[in-house]
Amino acid sequence: MGRTVDEPAAPPRAGRGIGLLLLAGLVGVPVSAAAFLFLALLHRMTAFVWEDLPGDLGLDPLPWWWPVPWLLAGGLLAGTAISRLPGRGGHVPIDGLSAAPVPPKHLPGVLLAALGALPLGAVLGPEAPLMAVGGATALLLTRRWTPDARSPEAAVVGTAGAAAAVSVIFGSPLVAGVFILEAAAASGAKAVRAVLPCLLAAGVGAIVFTGLGDWTGLPVASLSLPGLDAASLHATDLLWTVPAAAVIALGMREVRALGRRLAPVAERRPMAMALTAVAVTAVCAAAYTLLTxxxxxxxxxxxxxxxxxxxxxxxxxxxxxLVAMIACKGLAYAVSLAALRGGPIFPAVFLGAAAGVLLSALPGFGAVPALAAGMAAATAAVMPLPVSAAVLVTLLLGADAAATAPVVIAAVVVATAAGRVLDRPRPAEAAP
Structure with missing residues (x-):
C-alpha cells in the first residue's frame, strides 16, 4: 500500500524555530483566504452544473445522459494540464495524499486539473489540490525569507501552508494537525519538531476561513454528517465490526489495485487515459441511473x-x-485515482459509509455503528495513517463520537492489519 503523506523534510536549525513559527502563523492568514476562494469557486461551479442549469432547463429528475458532455470537457481540461503544463497537474491521487510543498510554478496546472475535473464529475475530493494551493501560496509569499525552495525552512513553511489550507475541509484543524504529526512521526523523531508551525498555521487558517465564510455568506462546507440518530452501542455491533471492516478493507484494496494497474498507462498517455477515465465514469453514472x-x-x-x-x-x-452505487462509484473512483487529479479520501469515506449502511441490515448491527465502522475501515484502507483515520471519522460523528469510538477504533485496527497482511510479499516473491 502506498504512502498517504510524503514526509516533511528535515527540520530547520533550532535557532530559527521561533522565527519560522511566527512566519507559519502569518502565512496561515493569506493561505486560508486563497483556499477559501478556491473552495468557493469549486462549490459555485459544481452547483451551476448539477443544480442551477438543469433546474433552469427543466431537467428534473436529472437524466442519465446529463453527465456525459461535462465529464468529457473535464477530461480534456485535466488531460491538458497533466500533459502540457509544469507539474503534470499535481500529485497523482493513487499515490495517496501528499503534504510535500508544491512549487509555485506548478500551481496553474494544479488549478486547471482540479477546476476542470472535480466540479464536472470526477470521483475525487478537493483535499489534494487544496493542499497544493496552500503549500504553493505559502512558498510564493515567503520567497524573500526562504529563497532556497529545497531548504528545510522552505519545506516547513510549505507544509504549514498545506495544513492551513486543508484544516477546515476535514471539519477541524485538529485533523490537519494529527495528519501532519503522524506523518512526521513516521519519518523520525527530529521531524516531529516541524509539526508545531503546521499546528499554528492550521489553527490560524481555521479562524480566518470561518470568518470569511460568515462575512461573505458563501456556502463553503466541510465534510460533515448532519442528522445522525443518537447511537447506542451493543456487543453485537462490536462483533459485526470485525468482519465488516475486513470485507470493506479488502474491497477498497481491490479498487486501489485497479488504479495502480492503470497508473503506468496514464503516466505514458495522460490525455488518452484522462478521456478514458471520464468515459468510464459517464458509463457508470448512466448505468446507475438506468438500473435504479x-x-x-x-x-x-x-x-x-x-x-x-x-x-x-x-x-x-x-x-x-446501495449495491449498484458502491459498484459503479467504486469503478469510477479507481479510474479517477489513476488518470485524473484530486484527493483520494472523500470518495473513500462515502463508499465506506454506503457499505456500512448496506451492512446495517445484519441482525444486531445498528445503523450508526455500521456507518461508523464502514467509514473508519475505508478511510484506514486508503489513508494508512491509523490515528489520523480514527480522528477524522470520530470528529465526523459529532455527538455520536463517544458512543461509537470503540467501533471506530476496532474498524481502523482491523482494516490496517488486514491491509498489512494482504500486502505482505509471499516467500516466492521475497526470495529474489
Missing amino acids: GRPPVEVLLSGQDSLAELSADPASLTAWA
Whole structure:
C-alpha cells in the first residue's frame, strides 16, 4: 500500500524555530483566504452544473445522459494540464495524499486539473489540490525569507501552508494537525519538531476561513454528517465490526489495485487515459441511473454532499441501490485515482459509509455503528495513517463520537492489519 503523506523534510536549525513559527502563523492568514476562494469557486461551479442549469432547463429528475458532455470537457481540461503544463497537474491521487510543498510554478496546472475535473464529475475530493494551493501560496509569499525552495525552512513553511489550507475541509484543524504529526512521526523523531508551525498555521487558517465564510455568506462546507440518530452501542455491533471492516478493507484494496494497474498507462498517455477515465465514469453514472432510477450525481463527484444526505436518511436507498452505487462509484473512483487529479479520501469515506449502511441490515448491527465502522475501515484502507483515520471519522460523528469510538477504533485496527497482511510479499516473491 502506498504512502498517504510524503514526509516533511528535515527540520530547520533550532535557532530559527521561533522565527519560522511566527512566519507559519502569518502565512496561515493569506493561505486560508486563497483556499477559501478556491473552495468557493469549486462549490459555485459544481452547483451551476448539477443544480442551477438543469433546474433552469427543466431537467428534473436529472437524466442519465446529463453527465456525459461535462465529464468529457473535464477530461480534456485535466488531460491538458497533466500533459502540457509544469507539474503534470499535481500529485497523482493513487499515490495517496501528499503534504510535500508544491512549487509555485506548478500551481496553474494544479488549478486547471482540479477546476476542470472535480466540479464536472470526477470521483475525487478537493483535499489534494487544496493542499497544493496552500503549500504553493505559502512558498510564493515567503520567497524573500526562504529563497532556497529545497531548504528545510522552505519545506516547513510549505507544509504549514498545506495544513492551513486543508484544516477546515476535514471539519477541524485538529485533523490537519494529527495528519501532519503522524506523518512526521513516521519519518523520525527530529521531524516531529516541524509539526508545531503546521499546528499554528492550521489553527490560524481555521479562524480566518470561518470568518470569511460568515462575512461573505458563501456556502463553503466541510465534510460533515448532519442528522445522525443518537447511537447506542451493543456487543453485537462490536462483533459485526470485525468482519465488516475486513470485507470493506479488502474491497477498497481491490479498487486501489485497479488504479495502480492503470497508473503506468496514464503516466505514458495522460490525455488518452484522462478521456478514458471520464468515459468510464459517464458509463457508470448512466448505468446507475438506468438500473435504479436514481440521479446519476450520486455516483459522481467526491461524495461530500451525498454523504450528508445518506447519513440523514439511510433508509431512502434500497439494498439494490446501495449495491449498484458502491459498484459503479467504486469503478469510477479507481479510474479517477489513476488518470485524473484530486484527493483520494472523500470518495473513500462515502463508499465506506454506503457499505456500512448496506451492512446495517445484519441482525444486531445498528445503523450508526455500521456507518461508523464502514467509514473508519475505508478511510484506514486508503489513508494508512491509523490515528489520523480514527480522528477524522470520530470528529465526523459529532455527538455520536463517544458512543461509537470503540467501533471506530476496532474498524481502523482491523482494516490496517488486514491491509498489512494482504500486502505482505509471499516467500516466492521475497526470495529474489
